[in-house]
Amino acid sequence: MTDILFFVFAAVAAGGAFGVVLQKNPVGSLLFMVATLGSVAGIFVLFEAHFLAAIQVMVYAGAIMVLFLFVIMLLNLGHDYRRDLTRGLGMILAFGVTGLMAGLLARQFRGAEEGLSLAHVPGPEAMDALLAEKGAIGALAIPLFTDYMLAFELTGILLLVALVGAIAIAKRRA
Amino acid sequence: MDELSSTAFVISSMIKVTAAFTLMMAVVAYMTLAERRVSAFIQDRLGPNRVGKFGLLQPVADGIKNIVKEETMPATANRRFFLLAPMLAIFPAVVVFAVIPFAAPLPTPWGVVDMIIADIPVGMLYVLAFSSLGVYGMFLAGWASNNKYAFLGGLRSSSQMISYEVALGLSLVPVFMLAGNVTLTEIVWQQQQLGFWYVLPLSLAFIFFVISAFAETNRLPFDLPEAESELVTGYHTEYSSMKFSMFMIAEYAHILTVSALMATLFLGGWSVPFWSGDHMFWYDGVLISGFNAAGEAMAAEPAVWKTLLTFAAFGVKTLFFVGVFIWVRWTLPRFRYDQVMHLGWKVLLPVSIAYVALLGATILLLDQMGVTGFAFGAILTLVSGAATLAFIFFMDRGRVMEGASVASSPRGPRGAIVPDTRGVRELRDPVPAALQVREDKSGSGPTVTH
Numbered sequence: 318m319t320d321i322l323f324f325v326f327a328a329v330a331a332g333g334a335f336g337v338v339l340q341k342n343p344v345g346s347l348l349f350m351v352a353t354l355g356s357v358a359g360i361f362v363l364f365e366a367h368f369l370a371a372i373q374v375m376v377y378a379g380a381i382m383v384l385f386l387f388v389i390m391l392l393n394l395g396h397d398y399r400r401d402l403t404r405g406l407g408m409i410l411a412f413g414v415t416g417l418m419a420g421l422l423a424r425q426f427r428g429a430e431e432g433l434s435l436a437h438v439p440g441p442e443a444m445d446a447l448l449a450e451k452g453a454i455g456a457l458a459i460p461l462f463t464d465y466m467l468a469f470e471l472t473g474i475l476l477l478v479a480l481v482g483a484i485a486i487a488k489r490r491a
Numbered sequence: 492m493d494e495l496s497s498t499a500f501v502i503s504s505m506i507k508v509t510a511a512f513t514l515m516m517a518v519v520a521y522m523t524l525a526e527r528r529v530s531a532f533i534q535d536r537l538g539p540n541r542v543g544k545f546g547l548l549q550p551v552a553d554g555i556k557n558i559v560k561e562e563t564m565p566a567t568a569n570r571r572f573f574l575l576a577p578m579l580a581i582f583p584a585v586v587v588f589a590v591i592p593f594a595a596p597l598p599t600p601w602g603v604v605d606m607i608i609a610d611i612p613v614g615m616l617y618v619l620a621f622s623s624l625g626v627y628g629m630f631l632a633g634w635a636s637n638n639k640y641a642f643l644g645g646l647r648s649s650s651q652m653i654s655y656e657v658a659l660g661l662s663l664v665p666v667f668m669l670a671g672n673v674t675l676t677e678i679v680w681q682q683q684q685l686g687f688w689y690v691l692p693l694s695l696a697f698i699f700f701v702i703s704a705f706a707e708t709n710r711l712p713f714d715l716p717e718a719e720s721e722l723v724t725g726y727h728t729e730y731s732s733m734k735f736s737m738f739m740i741a742e743y744a745h746i747l748t749v750s751a752l753m754a755t756l757f758l759g760g761w762s763v764p765f766w767s768g769d770h771m772f773w774y775d776g777v778l779i780s781g782f783n784a785a786g787e788a789m790a791a792e793p794a795v796w797k798t799l800l801t802f803a804a805f806g807v808k809t810l811f812f813v814g815v816f817i818w819v820r821w822t823l824p825r826f827r828y829d830q831v832m833h834l835g836w837k838v839l840l841p842v843s844i845a846y847v848a849l850l851g852a853t854i855l856l857l858d859q860m861g862v863t864g865f866a867f868g869a870i871l872t873l874v875s876g877a878a879t880l881a882f883i884f885f886m887d888r889g890r891v892m893e894g895a896s897v898a899s900s901p902r903g904p905r906g907a908i909v910p911d912t913r914g915v916r917e918l919r920d921p922v923p924a925a926l927q928v929r930e931d932k933s934g935s936g937p938t939v940t941h
Contacts, residue, residue, distance in 0.1 A: 344572065344634065351627070358620075371616035379623025379656075383649060386627075390634050390646075452612065454673065 323363050330356035343389045347382060354378045365444075368454050495602040503604045508589075511608055515588060519743040520550035526817050533821040553736075560732035565636060568729065572635035577730065577737035580628025583621040584745040590614045591751045592676050594761050594802035595769050596778060598793040603778055606761070606798060607676060614674035615667070618752065619660060622707060626652045628741065629709075629716060629726045636729035644725025648709055648716030651831060655706035655713075658839035662699035665850045666756050669693065669871075679760035680772040684781065685868050688764075690757040692871035694879045695846050697757045699839055704749040706835065708742065711820040715828055750812035751805075758808045761801035768792075769801050838886075846878055 329352055336349030354377045361370035447456045461469055495503060524539065524546060531538025539546040564570065594606035611617060626649045633645020666689060667673055670681040682688055690697045706713040717725040727738045754760060763769050770780045771791040780791035826834070853874050857867055 342569075344569075344631075348572075348575075348627075348631075367611055367613040368616065371613045371620045374620035375616065375623050379620060379626075380653070383623075383626050383630075383653060386630055387649065390630070390642075452672070454613070 319363055323360065326356040326359040326363070329353070330360070344386070347385055347389060350385075351378050351382050354382070365448070368457060495604065499601040503599075503601075504608065507604075507606075507608050511588060511593070512585070515585065515744060515747060516740070518747055519740055520554070522743045522747065522813060522817075523553065523739065524549050525813070526820070529814075529817045530821045533818075557733050557736040562734065563729070563731040565638065565729045567637040569635040569637065572631050573729075574734075576628050576632035576635055577734045577741070578628075579631060580625070580741040581737050581744065583625045583628075584741045584748060587618050587621050587748045588751065590617050590675055591748070591755055592679060592760055593751070593805050594798045595771050596793045597795065597798040603793055605676075605773075606802070610674065610676055612674060614676070615663060615678075615756075616673055619656075619663075622659075623652075623656055625707070625745070628738075632730065632738070633726035636726075638729050640722045641726050641728045644716045644718070644722050644728070647718075647828065648726060651706055651709070651713065651715060651835075654832060654835035655703045655839075658699055658835060658843055659703035659707060661840070661843035661847060662696045662703060663756070664843075664847045665693045665696040668847075668851055668854055675755050675760070676772070678756060679762055680770070682759045683762050683767075683770045686865060687868035687872065688757060688759045692868050692875055693757065693850070694872070694875045695882055696843075696850075696875075697753075698879065698882070699843050699846075700753065700757070702834075702839065704753065705816075705819070706831070708745045708749055708816075710742075710746065710816055712823040712826050713831060714820075714825060715831060718825065746813060746816050747809070750816065751809045753812045754805060754808035760808075761805040763801060763804045769797055842882060849874065849878060 333349045333353030333356060337346045337353065340346040340349060354373060358370040358373040358378075361367075361373060450456075451459055527549075528538040528546065530536075539549045542548040542552045564573065589608040590611060592605070592607035592610070597604045597606055629648040629652075630645045633641040633643070633648070636642070666678065669685075669689065669692065670678045672678065672681075678689075685692075705711075709716050715725075716722075717727075719725075722728070727735055730738060761769070767781070771778055771793060773779075774788055777788065778791045778793060779788040781789055783789055850871070853871060857870060862870065
């Protein structure tokens with residue numbers, strides 16, 4: 318059952334990713350992106366990472382993609398960007414990034430075959446013990462607010478600075 | 492009492508999904524009738540009473556009518572997204588019900604069946620995740636219709652839902668702090684153990700949740716996305732027959748789900764008040780009813796009649812909130828758009844953050860002092876009650892509800908008695924020169940007769 322669901326979600330995620338690239342209509346691309354994000358959340362659920370799945374849907378599908386939707390619809394994006402994408406620098410960038418990703422994935426797979434890169438990752442038993450001890454949220458929240466507090470706070474400040482900067486720029490224009 | 496085997500779990504889940512969905516759709520159908528009858532009562536009319544006794548078959552007639560009516564497709568609409576939008580609208584409103592526990596566990600020959608469709612560990616976060624997807628249906632409907640009224644409605648609904656999602660999430664934080672968990676079964680259990688429904692110790696959070704829920708369901712006084720006096724009917728202007736009906740079903744399903752959530756989070760869910768016989772919770776694989784003085788778990792005694800009784804309690808609480816939704820719709824006028832945004836961002840957001848900090852500090856202090864049980868709940872009730880009174884006092888200073896018209900009007904110093912001139916502002920303002928009728932000495936132009 319879990320395997321079947323995994324393949325369904327994986328197929329939707331991969332298909333959605335192709336849809337994002339192949340769609341001519343930006344709104345269509347966006348909906349395919351939402352489908353992909355939702356399927357990835359489904360895969361997280363199959364891995365028992367419920368919290369991650371909920372946050373994935375809430376933050377990416379529910380908040381960030383809605384902002385994308387706003388931008389696309391309010392700017393009424395047409396097809397005039399397509400020429401930029403299908404020639405010159407756009408093509409070089411597209412193939413370059415794709416090649417880089419393929420290389421990284423291949424490296425990861427070879428490492429996994431040799432049993433190197435994943436050796437230090439604790440197994441599912443350790444994960445189960447952690448979840449039983451701290452719960453789905455505690456397993457993530459306790460390290461975040463203790464060991465990684467500084468990084469967390471710095472990220473918060475970074476976001477705040479970006480926010481203030483955006484408002485300052487918008488105010489000056491208005 | 493044992494937990495279910497996996498086969499029994501699958502079968503019982505299928506039965507629960509079917510039953511819950513059918514019941515939900517039936518209740519939604521009768522909510523439309525209730526809305527029309529209650530609105531008629533409030534406006535001193537009769538409402539639909541021709542089809543069946545008291546108009547009880549009206550929803551059936553409406554259903555048949557909607558199915559056989561002609562489907563219209565605007566020529567300039569984006570066909571695919573136009574068809575997709577109603578589906579996207581109805582989906583989040585319905586699936587959220589899966590994590591709401593609706594009765595005490597039911598004993599069967601195959602084991603104890605939980606009366607919840609999916610008791611997942613992230614319960615309430617699942618609700619937030621899916622309610623954040625509700626925007627897509629309305630936004631797409633507005634955009635794909637290629638109609639300016641529909642598009643404005645879609646824009647309004649999405650900005651409103653994004654704004655109030657923040658307040659909704661923050662109003663839930665005190666609940667999570669008090670329950671120590673986000674699963675709804677545990678929130679019900681903690682309320683039973685505390686002996687207080689969370690509406691008392693978390694009164695301000697409850698008020699914020701209700702306000703945000705009204706905004707999230709696009710109901711009056713927050714129904715700007717529909718706003719029939721300015722936008723025809725907003726985002727579903729171009730929809731007809733069953734596709735229009737799907738938006739209606741989505742709206743009422745959303746109301747039902749949100750009402751059930753209010754009942755679960757703040758009124759103890761399926762718990763029957765002043766009775767400990769229904770206390771049941773899975774603890775280390777055993778269904779317990781509580782802990783005795785020595786801290787040992789006591790086994791619960793689930794029974795069919797207890798399940799039915801708790802289901803009735805859940806139904807009464809949920810339908811109470813459904814009634815409040817209908818009552819408010821036919822009582823309050825609609826907000827102006829800037830007032831909606833002002834209330835969401837400048838009132839609910841800062842006040843709910845301050846409230847989270849206040850309650851967090853109180854709970855921490857009480858935990859440090861070792862206060863538990865009744866005293867714990869009572870002190871929190873007092874603190875929240877004071878915060879609620881302060882909030883209502885603040886709201887009543889004529890600054891929020893009146894919105895921009897007061898913000899721009901001259902105000903005296905705080906506490907000074909200023910004559911209430913808000914309603915007669917037009918009379919006090921001098922008529923702009925451009926609009927004044929100039930008296931023409933030659934007598935040929937427009938003249939003012941007295």
